[in-house]
Amino acid sequence: MRAGSAKVPRSGALLVSRSRIVIVGAGFAGYKAARTLSRTLRGEAEIVLVNPNDYFLYLPLLPEVSAGVLEPRRVTVSLPGTLRGVRLVLGEVDGVDLGERKITYVDPEGEAGELSYDRLVLTVGSVNKLLPIPGVAEHAHGFRGIPEALYLRDHITRQIEMAASSEDPVESDARCTFVVVGAGYTGTEVAAHGKLFTDALAKQHRRAGNGLRGDRLPRWMLLDIAPRVLPELDERLSRTAHRVLAKRGVEVRTGMSVKEATQDGVLLDDGEFIDTQSLIWCVGVRPDPLVQETGLRSEKGRLCVDEYLRVPGHPEVYSCGDAAAVPDLTHPGQYTPMTGQHAVRQGKTLARNVAASYGYGQAQPYKHSDLGFTVDLGGVQAAANPLHVPLSGPLANAVMRAYHLAALPGNRVRVAADWLLDAVLPRQGVQLGLVRSWSVPLESSSPELAHSPAGAVSSQRSDDSDGSDRDH
Template structure:
């Protein structure tokens, strides 16, 4: 059987493998997916995860649970040598090895793209993974707990200040969701006031959300302003050292949470291959998703998703290519699987063509926007459209039910506001009270050797003294150290004293 190696288990990789399982005949090909994470993350739900509206595990899809016949490897592909059709697999545990393949599908996704702004790498957090969204949620809750026990002042307001960099869809959604989350939290924290919470969004361009019309973006700005959130347009972040935000406008303030959403880039690992890469670091592919080099099609190599420069045949892309979002990645994965099966069977392949039907965004509980052509919805109706679309777009009915059931629970019970930030150091409590072996006692130092003493000159014995008795002077000199050595230490048990010889007592006869 031909071996198909899929690099990456995100949107595009998961959907490619999922559809191959559906369309391949038994024994037609062997499929392997390589990804260091055991799940696919549904990224449109990350803002709601950060705001506590969706449980983190409900926003991910287990690869092993839903890929029944696909071989899943918890590892990274660190090198691709397509000339020899081998890939270097570096597992999460164990030694790396060379994996041979017949067909390779590169769907390695994208990572956050940052700029060398002082302090960003040390103090900011992205929004590309479920771990990041969960950490943002826990940090917001922990900062509220800390601020509630502090007196009013700069430190309290720093903890309650949130900064989001980037005014695209992801940035606006997480910004608005967190504003809604913080407003709801104030009901549980009577020590804090609304005026002490500060939300700032920084956007270098003159508008937000380029996917919607200008009037719709203006409505979003107005809505955010009414909710106490401030958007800085035509503004750049100059520094974030020690959490102190410095803007190009000269404004400066301290922030407790800094979130970076200002762009993505193709996974840099794709450069460790002999496959053709374009100037922005993306894989060069044709509209039918086959890899293309200077000499034409590269046989046995395919690519799609955020890591690939896929031509947008509708003419609506940026620079002639599809924008990196979930809507394209899901559909490209399905098209790639269909074309791959067609190639194995000698059938015709088809170009990827998808015209964007609209954009929908959630801006907090009960607030959303929807744009399709000239039709725009705002407020509650758009919020229902947002949840309805993404609830149905979540892969597998098992995941759909978990997400929708969570929404229903939150409607009646409210959002869970427990921070689990301590999970990052789960052994602290155990280590603090764990009993440890006592350190070994140090070995006693050896006693110094006594100095050699010359034998004393024999003196004539005194009259009445034993023949072996020393002279009186010697006796007195030796008596002092001997007495000192014999004296017990304070608190120690005294040695038994030798009985003294006593004169016989004169006995008196008892009276009868």
């Protein structure tokens, strides 16, 4: 039902009888919006959440999944289990009809469906950012979802195992070399955790008697065109991260990037060729392509909204998070950065404004100044500036873990238990083989899903026969 058949609830607010609110995407923004709306409206409206998966992914802890610290289910929070009063529809939205007020989607089994709406919330998030560098799309893998994290954990384990059994020193060195492009949050944390993980695996192989040549540890390189790691953060956090990485043995090369990627390695800007089987792409994110497909006005791929998170000209449509260009009222003329901290708070504000459109409370503009950031550097190391107080080492690590446990909407005990077990037990270095390289292409509008492209069968045979992940 739409406007014209309103009733007056006991609260006195004017609400259309069982009005339908459709939320697209269950990332930080979408999950928070759904949770806040369900608690505010308390069944007075139908809230429908459309998402490809039945879980909310807590992205900040994903590097710990790829390094074997956390099991994948620890960073995935059940949507049906935590969003009471919210109807979940599994599907990937592929169209928005603003005139008819409906969306179309494809469910996990390939069936098409559609949903009408009275209010539409677009929180579709972001995907891997691509650059026009030859070979990258074919030979690199991103880091935006569970499939990519599981693939990377298997891939890292397999490379160390094959390096340990190889009699060719050149091949062994190449398999023990890992190149991470992008020294922002994700790249820095992936390199930090990855180095600890591969060092532990190498030591296990040496103790087993089939170790790598000499005492040489696996080589990790972290590249970024920026002049320093974590260029978007305070310089003190950047210096702390650089110091920890360098001491651990990670080669940090700033002002440097990849010129070309091949099956045998990567060519750097300065002409040096690095033999490697592992190119990990963490250069940043771009808004989900669905934003452009709506035909609405956008800014660098992000949907333009006002300070109330409404789409101009379409008061029934709201958006926030990575997919939206939200005016930054603390820095006039700018947009809020694409961070989880902003997405969560925007989701809460958006939910309140949607409720206000029905007469529950009053709409308020989004305004938030960051409270500081944390960067997980693996082990007991971290860098943090809570309330802009710079911290490093074990104290920063304690602050970082306390923050994540507080921010997690579920699985807190399980995450804490995994951290405790990792502190006292050796890392498990086994590959499950559940995700193949062709399942996680870098160029994908849905990195949260494992793919099955044409030729997958022959690719898998190649994987199984020679143990290599370079099957593109």
